[in-house]
Amino acid sequence: MSNGPGIRDYLAISGVRLVNRLSRLTGRGSGTVAGGRVGLRLAPDLLATASRDRTTVLVSGTNGKTTTTSMIAAGWGGLVTTNATGANMPAGHVAALAESTERRTVLEVDEAWLPTVLAATGPRVVVLLNLSRDQLDRAGEVRQMAERWRGALAHSSGTEVVVANANDPLVVYAAEEATRVVWCDVATTWLADAVSCPKCTTAISHDANSWRCRCGFAKPPAVVTTTGSELVVGGHRVELDLALPGEFNRANAAMALAALDVVGVDLDEAVQRVNAVSNVAGRFSLRQWNGHRLRLLLAKNPAGFAAMLATVPNDVSDVWVAINARVADGRDPSWLFDVPFEELAGHRVFALGDRRLDLATRLDYAGVDYVIVDDESTVPVSSDVTLLLANYTAFSDWLARSSPC
């Protein structure tokens, strides 16, 4: 076979575009996955073919993938090929690549698919944000994920630069065998999944700025550091002044900018564009519904919830939390007991969603005031903006039923 795309690949790419268009026209989907599936069936190596001659950045990790991908796309400036709707498996990647010939490409990648997508796309940069427990019933266990990443990076072509979180021992374990790593010292609050060493399972000791195991496994020296709003990338200082809230978004921005630095984007210009990112696929957006003004926050797992709970101001009384356990959420809501809901003591929490009783049980045992809401239309309208924290499908539901303010 020749090196260039063959006739079969052209047909497959056309097929992807056609199916995407049909799926949007018929209103049966956002047109990002169905076409990709068809394309992959017609030409299984389509992801590799469609990635040729591109400068690709892959972004993976348990939390912050969509936001970081969005920051990289915005920070690059101009047109960028990206899977903006978060369709983060190969069918979604193929669909995104079929829609745009722009060579600058940033793809969000599901953790489990990273080894496959890494091999197929030959990226310039791989961003590894963090690893923690997520979707207990299907994602497998988090240490196994770190092991698979490690194997994939150790055996890759070695042409990629890995931008990795130095504060997450599981990420360090995954990345340390890669040919070139840019270690990032960014805020990482959730470490419950890396208390025991991924190499020898004994306890890792943490202090304010570092961590180390007695087997020698330790935090690597970082070249990307953050102190308050100041970010230093390889000696170059820039000021982060994000429109998005929270310390976790500063960590996402730092890693996005580190990736952009690797592909040669001017940092001073990039940071302005990243600072301006204000909502990512509806996350953090202000919406209205039935007279309520709602700030929608997405949190899918314990680490995500811990990060979001830290942003809830003390002076708001009511907080809405919506929990589902559909396939895309993971069917097992046991993870609610890993979320530090005790931090909501002093607030009144409205429990919404399919699994509001699981949530109410958790809140009850956490000593938090709760109201089980069987019918949202009965909740009195508040003059203030109400925070609504929701997991994946609950978030999608609320985004669909509400409208911009």
Add this chain to the structure above:
Amino acid sequence: MLRVAVLFPELLGTYGDGGNGVVIAERARRRGYEVELAHVGLGDDVPEAALYLLGGGEDGPQRLAADLLRDSSFASRVGDGAHVVAVCAGLQILGESFCIEGDDQYAGLGLVDVVTRRGAVRSVGELAARVGERMLVGFENHGGRTSLGTDVAPFGKVAKGRGNDGALDGYRTLTIWATYAHGPVLAMNPWFADQVLSSVLDVELEPLATAADLLYASRCAALGF
């Protein structure tokens, strides 16, 4: 003072298992008992406690937890009458041996005559088991197949999911409850939490209304019980 100790939650606590400690402590406190909920970390000695809780974990951490418990006072404290609720990996650790990393058998604590081997497939999803007149509802996620010795009683009879082997779930001795239903099994089954608490305190308990009653009723209804 009732002391409840959650053992090595960093190693055994994958599926919201810490919830079980919170549930027992809260149900006791709301009935006027003074409770100390201790989390025993790596490097800590196993303290004296009326009730120990063991959760689930991945292979490496499970092996380490078994080693730490073997070298601790845990077995002798259980021998002296302390109670134990063990889920998932915890269930396996208390037995004679369990399987890790492929098909290697690893020695458990030998407190109960049960052996866990690698099952043909991983069992992931809802688990329900009849325990006397009650239904135990929860979730499982494990690859073990556990055989009970002839003198060991199961905890429940499987109605949905796999449990030990598709027919039986867990085991029950005078002071030990073990089930494959992980994480907050005591949160989802208030009757189970009270059975444990009543036995540990050696008192009859009055019912306690919590949101968990609604959750339990709804899960039973959803499963058709």
